[in-house]
Amino acid sequence: MDLIKLADRLYPDITTFPEDMEKRYPKRNLPADAKVTRFAPSPTGFVHFGSLLPTRVSERLAHQSGGVMFLRIEDTDSKRYVEGAVENMIKTYDYYNIKFDEGATIDGDVGDYGPYRQSERKEIYQTYAKQLIREGKAYPCFCTAEELDEMRAQQEALDEDPGYYGKWAKWRDASDEDIEAALDGGIPFALRFRSEGNPSRKINFTDLVKGEVTVSENFIDHVILKSDGIPTYHFAHAVDDQLMGTTHVVRGEEWLPSLPFHIQLFKALGFRLPKYLHISQLMKLEDGNKKKLSKRDNEAAVSYFTEKGYSSEAVVEYIMTLLNSNYEEWRAANPDKPYTEFPFNVKKMSPSGCLFDEDKLNDVSRNTVSRMTADKVYNDVTEWAEHFDPELYSYLTADREKAIRIFSIGRGGKKPRKDITIWGDVKDYVSLFYDSLFKVIDQWPEEFSKSDIKAALESFIESYNPADDQSAWFDKIKVTAAELGFAPEMKQYKSEPEKYKGSVADISMFIRIAVTGRINSPDLYEIMSIIGAERVKARISAAVDSL
């Protein structure tokens, strides 16, 4: 059959040509070195932690160069579609400060290169597919799923390469009569690419992350349009990234094996090939082996981190350190600059896969939180608690000033305290400041007599004056120590420990236990001034009574 006729017979509704599409989507008007990147997820609703890496790379590449990053929804597989997934994804990425300039949004598409949902681009794909048929570069295949399964089984039995190619490609060179008959019989067909590739020929290709990659030409006649007329990923990738003007394709390394086919497709369509960045997968250690972070692992979902209360800033910091190892060094030199000022460099990306390290994340998170202002901590914790810890939320919102004073302890200055790693730590941290969360402990150090402890507490409470400044306050504790036969100065105690029952440190400990219910706490003086004299007295006398 004449190829033009075949094209018309296969896709009679398509009256447009590739030129029409090129006109519909003119070249972007951007500075010469501006990069156009994209994120193209399928809307399953699940946001994988690992996806924060390629999206961050795309985001940095685009925004660092004055370019554009857009969101395209790859909803070509209707079986995968989950209601509300797109909205959820947009919100999640937004939380981690990945904002799309263009593409699918909650309120619909924004931008001149849409539609940005592949399910709405059928006419566009078929226009190009039809042209390929006219040029003899694509042909219909009427095989059923069962036939294809059988073919694979035979290939396996014969130990031959699996796939639809050469002598196995039943419809590649089918006669006109056979095609007519199948069409007349209404048999559904998929459109396959006619590959002229030779596996013994090698292509050298430069990936911006992996470097020089040598691959064999593709020789499989892959499906480009499924029998429902919807494209496969490969075809959609070529058409969309051409029309949308993508300059840099950032994707997981699992796409590397299909690269030869993509190169072939771009060439057949007359498209210019974008630059590629195939980035390694995030792994986890399991039974001594590196394993891909799979959906079953709870750390795989970003929601896991949100629920535990990792601040979005901390996660961004961690992702940046994974992406560019010199980021940490830069951060140490520039503790207060936004990460967007870091000169992100593709060349610093590692070609090998790395392990997700929770210890490292925690360390980064602690440091990130320690750099925040008390106001910022208050706002973020409150927002988190509203969703994940209503009780904490009620305490924080009942007295905002108090909460901010608590978060101010040891904050600011060169050596901030690092008590909080995740928002999930906060409740325990603040519990001693709220009577209903406060837990009295009955564990006094055994090396001291209860009467000494009692005497120390009584003496302290008698001399306690909330108006004292910190040194006056501590001097009184020293006096108490001396009166009870404890060394008022640590140095004295250390040089002649046998002369004393203990030291001022021990006296402080008694007071700390009585006031905070813990052996360790932030600065006692500040704690007392926050909870107030009344509460200090009440807690100490309760402790005295219990002794």
Add this chain to the structure above:
RNA sequence: GGCCCGUUGGUCAAGCGGUUAAGACACGGCCCUUUCACGGCUGUAACAGCGGUUCGAUUCCGCUACGGGUCACCA
């Protein structure tokens, strides 16, 4: 199994022919210190193996081993 990618301490990683092989996390010790935390100092610990090329290989090449990815009308 075929094809592709990868391999420096427990982890993340500098290095890009000549280094006492950085640094960070984790772990241990010491110091500072009213506790804790912070901070400072310090310690343990690595070029997967074997062959080449070279005056000289962690660095270049090959093989092996191990790890990962991929072989759909899924993305």
